Amino acid sequence: MSIPAKYSNTNFVMFLRALIFNAVCIILVVWIYQGGHIDTILKFDVLYISRIISGLGILGLCTIIIRIFQISRELNIVKKYRELIDSGSNKKNADEWLQSTNSRVSEFIRNYQRVLPEDKSVFVGNFQMTIASKLSIFGSTTDWLTTLGLLGTVIGFRIALEVMTGLKDIGLLATFVQNISGGLMIAIDTTIVGICAALWLDVNLKWILRPGAVQLVSEAVNTGVLYHE
Template identity: 25%
Template sequence: MFTPTGSSAFSGPETADVRPDWPEFIADLAPGKADQRAYLLLLRFALLNLVSIALLGAAYLQGWISALLAGDTTYMVTLIFITFLAGLFICTRKILQVSWELNQLRSMTPHPASRTALYLRQTEGRDSSSRSLIASALRLKLGSKITPVRYLASTLVLLGLIGTVVGFIMALSGVDPQAASDASAIGGMVATLIGGMSVALYTTLVGAVLNIWLMIACRLLESGTAKLLTGIVERGELHA
């Protein structure tokens, strides 16, 4: 079933911004119900994640992941990874939504809950200036959907930099210039220095790598959203 989540300033109750429930949403993505070209976005997204997971598995087999977790005494790496998973989950939902919307855009009779159908109803009988305002509002709505993913991707880099600063503080806190001449104290200082440097380098590396992964996924989402926006506006102009 469908539930209304709001209404547009350009139309009455019939243009309520509604979205399908997830079971029906996934069913509409099933083979035979959509133009196969719409699956290109999903295929690119799946390929990106498969390649990234394969590289992650290779790093695990080399023992790099175990060494990284062993050196994560501040749990900054864990925090970075959890933030990345949240961003990837949100991006996956958005990719599925955009793919569904692209399918509806190519359909001769788009689903009443799709943005294509809503836009056609909103622009029906409107003049060019009104259609331009409606298109601008649609652009802002679609753009706002990408913002959380981009924000989380940027947060990964910031968390990596924070981990770098924390690691250097840990490394320098164990250095005592007064005990530099004491051979028995040098071992402890070196161990603290190495531990702090490990935290600094590991958090920087993990934050940068996961940022690249999520940013590429975000670029795919942006390209699909731009294609959706252009297609809806063009169809609206033809319909008008």
């Protein structure tokens, strides 16, 4: 069945919002890099903690963006399905188009029709739990980033204290200052990198992905109730 162009899945509002926010963040990172601050962090990152935080943050960000795209697509599908029916299209044709999307929404609506009335609330609850469970890993990732940053802080101060207690020859004062500065830089830099990475992911998760997931559940349930009760 061919679908009119106006019903194609092009209205990725949620995904576009994420792209705009992350583009601004990337521009900010480039500006910081051009100022030489990232090179300074890498210079003192002898324990590779900042690199690990950055790598984990990039991996988490890519995963969240993919998930945002998927949720945005699902929202488009349920919206277009409702528009097809409301516009007077044959419901059978609309159902065939919905099934052709192979989406989570189509699976939910198809199964919703088959569930007994007394079991529908349980079925909806399971659907909500399934969506929510797929977001829990992202919350854990932001916690790991913050924890790694704090770990770097503790290690950096530990290195600085070790240097301080090891100073016995005043002639080695220059080396002492250099070593203690290195420990303090590790402590400060890993904290900054960890907090910034966690905040970056947290905004994507709590302000974009999670509200979109809640909206998806609501739209899917409303569609099932309106058209398949």
